[in-house]
Amino acid sequence: MKKQSILFVCLGNICRSPMAESVMDRLLAETQLSTEVSIDSAGCYGYHEGERADARMRQHASARGYKLNSISRPITTDDFEKFDLIIGMDDNNIADLMRKAPSAEAQKKIRRMTDYCSAHTVDHIPDPYYGGADGFDLVIDLLEDACSGLIKQLSTRQKE
Numbered sequence: 001m002k003k004q005s006i007l008f009v010c011l012g013n014i015c016r017s018p019m020a021e022s023v024m025d026r027l028l029a030e031t032q033l034s035t036e037v038s039i040d041s042a043g044c045y046g047y048h049e050g051e052r053a054d055a056r057m058r059q060h061a062s063a064r065g066y067k068l069n070s071i072s073r074p075i076t077t078d079d080f081e082k083f084d085l086i087i088g089m090d091d092n093n094i095a096d097l098m099r100k101a102p103s104a105e106a107q108k109k110i111r112r113m114t115d116y117c118s119a120h121t122v123d124h125i126p127d128p129y130y131g132g133a134d135g136f137d138l139v140i141d142l143l144e145d146a147c148s149g150l151i152k153q154l155s156t157r158q159k160e
C-alpha cells in the first residue's frame with residue numbers, strides 16, 4: 001500500500017497544528033505505523049513563519065509528555081500536490097484551504113480535524129491563542145481524540 005501523507009493546518013502553525021503533529025507522531029509510533037504515514041503541519045498564513053511553536057502550547061504539551069519541534073511555515077500550492085490529506089482545525093481554516101486549493105481534485109483532500117473525534121462532540125478545535133490556560137489543555141484533549149480516530153481509519157485502510 002502507498003505511504004500516506006498528512007498535513008495538519010491551522011491559522012498560524014504555532015499552536016493547534018504543531019500540537020496535532022506531535023500527538024499524531026506519538027500515536028503512529030505506538031501503533032507501528034510511523035513508516036507507513038508521513039506527517040507535517042503548516043499555517044493558512046505566514047505571520048509566524050520561522051518561529052517555534054507558541055511557548056504556552058509547548059509548556060502545556062510538555063506537561064503531557066509531548067515535544068513540539070516544528071517551525072512555522074505557511075501552506076504552499078505544492079502541499080496540495082504532495083499530501084494525501086490536508087486537515088484543517090476550524091471553519092476559517094477549511095474556507096482558506098478551499099480557496100487556496102489549486103484544483104477541484106486538491107479540494108477533495110481537505111478534511112476537518114473534529115470529524116475524526118469520537119469521545120467529544122465538537123465541530124472545531126478552538127483557537128487557544130487569545131485565551132487562557134484551559135484552552136491549551138482543551139486543544140490537546142480534542143487532538144488526542146481526533147488523532148485516535150484518524151489512526152483507526154488509517155489502520156483499517158492499511159489492511160485493505
Ligand code: 4NP
Pocket residue numbers: 010011012013014015016017047127128129
Ligand atoms: P494557531 O493559533 O492557528 O493554532 O497556530 C494562532 C496563532 C497565531 C495567531 C492566531 C492563532 N495570531 O493571530 O497571530
